[in-house]
Amino acid sequence: MKLRVTWFDSLIVVIICLISLLVILPFLYIIAVSFSPPGDSLAGNFFIWPKHWTLDAYSYLLNADTFLTSVRNSVVITAMGTLLSLFVSVTLAYALSKKFLPGRRIMLLFIFFTMIFHGGMIPSYLVVKNLGLIDSYWAVVLPAASSAFNIMVIRSFFQSLPESLDEAARIDGAGEFRILYSVVLPLSKPIIATFTLFFMVQFWNEFFSAVIYLNDTSRWPIQPLLRQMVAISASNISAEAAVDAQMAANLGPNVQNAAILLAMLPIVIVYPFLQKYFAKGAMLGSIKE
Amino acid sequence: MQRILRPKRFNQLWPFYLLAAPGILYFVIFHYIPMSGLMLAFKEYSPFKGLINSSWVGLDNFRQFFGTSDFYILLKNTLLISLLNLVIYFPFTIILSLLLNELRLKVFKRVSQTIVYLPHFLSWVVIYGITISFFGPSGVINHYFTEWFGGSANFLVSNEWFRPLVIFQSIWKDAGWGTIIFLAALAGINPEQYEAAKVDGANRFQNIWHITLPGIKSTIVILLLLRLGSSMDSNFMQIFLMTNSLNLDVSNVFDLFVYHIGLEQFNYSFAITVGMFKSVASLILVLGANYAAKLLGEEGIF
Numbered sequence: 001m002k003l004r005v006t007w008f009d010s011l012i013v014v015i016i017c018l019i020s021l022l023v024i025l026p027f028l029y030i031i032a033v034s035f036s037p038p039g040d041s042l043a044g045n046f047f048i049w050p051k052h053w054t055l056d057a058y059s060y061l062l063n064a065d066t067f068l069t070s071v072r073n074s075v076v077i078t079a080m081g082t083l084l085s086l087f088v089s090v091t092l093a094y095a096l097s098k099k100f101l102p103g104r105r106i107m108l109l110f111i112f113f114t115m116i117f118h119g120g121m122i123p124s125y126l127v128v129k130n131l132g133l134i135d136s137y138w139a140v141v142l143p144a145a146s147s148a149f150n151i152m153v154i155r156s157f158f159q160s161l162p163e164s165l166d167e168a169a170r171i172d173g174a175g176e177f178r179i180l181y182s183v184v185l186p187l188s189k190p191i192i193a194t195f196t197l198f199f200m201v202q203f204w205n206e207f208f209s210a211v212i213y214l215n216d217t218s219r220w221p222i223q224p225l226l227r228q229m230v231a232i233s234a235s236n237i238s239a240e241a242a243v244d245a246q247m248a249a250n251l252g253p254n255v256q257n258a259a260i261l262l263a264m265l266p267i268v269i270v271y272p273f274l275q276k277y278f279a280k281g282a283m284l285g286s287i288k289e
Numbered sequence: 290m291q292r293i294l295r296p297k298r299f300n301q302l303w304p305f306y307l308l309a310a311p312g313i314l315y316f317v318i319f320h321y322i323p324m325s326g327l328m329l330a331f332k333e334y335s336p337f338k339g340l341i342n343s344s345w346v347g348l349d350n351f352r353q354f355f356g357t358s359d360f361y362i363l364l365k366n367t368l369l370i371s372l373l374n375l376v377i378y379f380p381f382t383i384i385l386s387l388l389l390n391e392l393r394l395k396v397f398k399r400v401s402q403t404i405v406y407l408p409h410f411l412s413w414v415v416i417y418g419i420t421i422s423f424f425g426p427s428g429v430i431n432h433y434f435t436e437w438f439g440g441s442a443n444f445l446v447s448n449e450w451f452r453p454l455v456i457f458q459s460i461w462k463d464a465g466w467g468t469i470i471f472l473a474a475l476a477g478i479n480p481e482q483y484e485a486a487k488v489d490g491a492n493r494f495q496n497i498w499h500i501t502l503p504g505i506k507s508t509i510v511i512l513l514l515l516r517l518g519s520s521m522d523s524n525f526m527q528i529f530l531m532t533n534s535l536n537l538d539v540s541n542v543f544d545l546f547v548y549h550i551g552l553e554q555f556n557y558s559f560a561i562t563v564g565m566f567k568s569v570a571s572l573i574l575v576l577g578a579n580y581a582a583k584l585l586g587e588e589g590i591f
Contacts, residue, residue: 013392119322126323267411
C-alpha cells in the first residue's frame, strides 16, 4: 500500500520537528558556548555557531585537579554502585521468582511496602551516620543499592523463563548456584544489560547523597562539583568554597558549559546502547507497578 | 505423569534463602530501620542521650508544626507545583504521545522518539546547568529578553518565574519519556476499529476522538491517580537545585524544609516530624488513589 501524505501528516511532522528541535537546541548552544571565548557568549552575539573557536575551556578542565579528582570519584562510585546493585537486585529477584519458595509472599509484601511508605530523609541520614559511613563512597553507594521497583521488574523477567530449564539442570545434578550462574544468567542478558545501564546512569547522576554524606569535598563526584561551578553565575547563590579559588577565578561561561558537557558525556555515550532495551524494560515495570 | 523436581525441604531450599539474604538485609537496614527512626517525631532528640533515651514529648512536635504559618506555605507550594504538573505536564505528555502515534513514517518516528527520550537520562544538575546557561544573568534568553522588552528579568531569583521554569524543566526532561507508557497502550488498540471507522467515513480527528482516546482511557486514569497519589512529593532534586534565598516564598516545599531544619540546623526531631507528616499523608493519598481507581472500575495499582 502506498502512503498517501495528507496535510494532516505534514502538520504532525512539522510539530514533531519543532519539538525535537526544542530538545536539541540547548545541546547545540551548550556546545557552542564551550568552544567560544568568554567575551563572545557574554555579548550574546551568536547562538549555535561560535564566531571564534577556542579549546581553552577543555584544556583548562582536563588540567584542573579538582575536576579530574571528581571524575575519578564518579568513576569509582559508578563502578562500585553498579556492581553492588546488580548483585543485590539480581540475587533477591531470582529467589523471589521461585513460586515454590516458602515465605515468598511475605518477602514480596515486605519489599513492596517500601514503595508506598518510607522513613524519609533524616532517619535515613541518621542510619548512614550511625553506620560510620560519612565521608566514604559507601554512603553514596549502599543506600541506593536497590529498590522495590527494580526487584519487581527483574523478578518478572526471571518468572518469564521456563521452569523446565532449572529442572533439567537439577536432574543433571547441578546445584542451585550453578543453575543461576551457568543456566539462568546467560539467558538473562537483556535484563542484565538494561539494568547495568540503568544503574550506571543512576550512579553517574548521583548528586544529593554526595552533598549530604561527603563533607570531604575531595571525595565529591562530578555532579555536586558541577553544581557549584554553574551556581556561581547565578550570582545569588554563595559558592560554598568547595570550588577552589584558582578554579573559581577561571570560571567563564565556556568552562562552565564545557563542564556541563563533560558531565553528561558518559550518558550520551551509553544512551545508544540503552535505547535498544529501555522501552521494553520500562513497559515491564509499568505493568508490574 | 512425571513428578516435577522442585526443591521442597530446607536442605534443598537454603540456597534460595542465601541468595535472598543480601537483598533482604539491604531493605531492613536502609528502609525499615529508618522507619523506626520515626519515633523521634514523638521525642525531643538530645545528641547526648541518643535515640532510645531521649525523652518523650508526645505530640508536641506536631502541634508546633501545624501551629506555624510555615505549614500552610509548605502545603500550598508543594500542592501547587503538583497541580501545575498535573494540568500542564500531564496533558502535554498525552498530546505528544498522540502526535508520535500518528506518525506514519517509521524511521522518522524512531528518530524523533530517540531525541525526545534523551533528556530523561541527564542528571538534574545538568538540567540545572543548562537552565542557568539559558536563563542566567548572562544567558541567551536574558540577552534577548533585555533587547526586546528592555530591562532584564532575573529568572532564577524571582518568585514569578520559579514555577514556570520548574514546569518547563519537567516537560523538557521527562515528557518524552512519559510517552512510552501511552504509546504501549496505543499499540494495544485493535486496528480493526480504525478500519471499521474508515468504512463509516471517519476522518483522522474523529478517529482520535472516538477510538484512540477511549482506547487509552484506562491508562490515563491510572497514571492520573498515581500522580494524585504522589502530590505530596515534589521533585526534590529539581526544587533543591532551583531554589535560593530570593525565591523561597514559592519554592519551599516539604522536602526542602526537612533538609534545612534537619541537616542544616540539626533539629532532627522537628525535621522527622515534618517528614513523617509527609510520609503518612502520601500513604493515605496513594491508598486513596488506588481505591478511587477501583471504584472507577479500573484495575487499580495494586
